[in-house]
Amino acid sequence: AQSVSQHNHHVILSEAASLELGCNYSYGGTVNLFWYVQYPGQHLQLLLKYFSGDPLVKGIKGFEAEFIKSKFSFNLRKPSVQWSDTAEYFCAVDTGGFKTIFGAGTRLFVKA
Amino acid sequence: EAGVAQSPRYKIIEKRQSVAFWCNPISGHATLYWYQQILGQGPKLLIQFQNNGVVDDSQLPKDRFSAERLKGVDSTLKIQPAKLEDSAVYLCASSQKLAFSTDTQYFGPGTRLTVL
Numbered sequence: 001a002q003s004v005s006q007h008n009h010h011v012i013l014s015e016a017a018s019l020e021l022g023c024n025y026s027y028g029g030t031v032n033l034f035w036y037v038q039y040p041g042q043h044l045q046l047l048l049k050y051f052s053g054d055p056l057v058k059g060i061k062g063f064e065a066e067f068i069k070s071k072f073s074f075n076l077r078k079p080s081v082q083w084s085d086t087a088e089y090f091c092a093v094d095t096g097g098f099k100t101i102f103g104a105g106t107r108l109f110v111k112a
Numbered sequence: 113e114a115g116v117a118q119s120p121r122y123k124i125i126e127k128r129q130s131v132a133f134w135c136n137p138i139s140g141h142a143t144l145y146w147y148q149q150i151l152g153q154g155p156k157l158l159i160q161f162q163n164n165g166v167v168d169d170s171q172l173p174k175d176r177f178s179a180e181r182l183k184g185v186d187s188t189l190k191i192q193p194a195k196l197e198d199s200a201v202y203l204c205a206s207s208q209k210l211a212f213s214t215d216t217q218y219f220g221p222g223t224r225l226t227v228l
Contacts, residue, residue: 004154036217044205
């Protein structure tokens with residue numbers, strides 16, 4: 001069955017530290033990839049997405065993600081986190097069957 | 113631009129009771145999704161509509177859950193009768209229609225259901 005794995009359920013960082021959140025999926029065909037974020041008290045919203053082209057995609061607030069097809073991965077990165085990045089981050093994969101599968105999420109807490 | 117609206121925001125019921133949730137998507141969005149998000153897990157798709165037709169309801173427990181999208185706009189999701197394990201946040205999302213895949217989904221605030 002198709003699935004999405006997020007390796008870390010909880011991450012705690014100090015401000016200015018670098019961030020990398022892992023995401024792997026199990027599907028051998030063409031995929032569209034998303035990272036969504038949910039800030040405390042807010043709705044889920046799109047952070048960035050990859051459909052095709054340059055595998056390094058940039059999103060809002062300085063986030064970027066790299067699609068590595070050979071590793072079935074779409075890891076999220078940010079060189080220097082801020083306290084305001086405290087949120088829950090979800091990786092999501094669309095396998096082209098009009099179904100989006102979400103990972104379990106990673107809760108990020110950034111210490112000021 | 114108005115976002116996705118959902119109501120109620122919170123609902124507490126006893127097991128075996130019925131409950132209904134309402135969703136109004138962003139104007140012009142052809143695709144509407146209902147997700148169930150259990151605490152500590154990611155959203156799980158229950159049903160997806162394209163206009164007023166069902167695209168995917170493979171994970172909808174059809175013995176107790178039902179959903180409709182009248183006139184291709186608003187949608188309701190019903191649970192009858194509810195079980196303890198239905199306690200979750202029910203999210204509604206909408207997106208524009210693409211030919212071969214989903215596009216960015218815009219989520220509502222969700223309805224937090226507690227079944228006692």
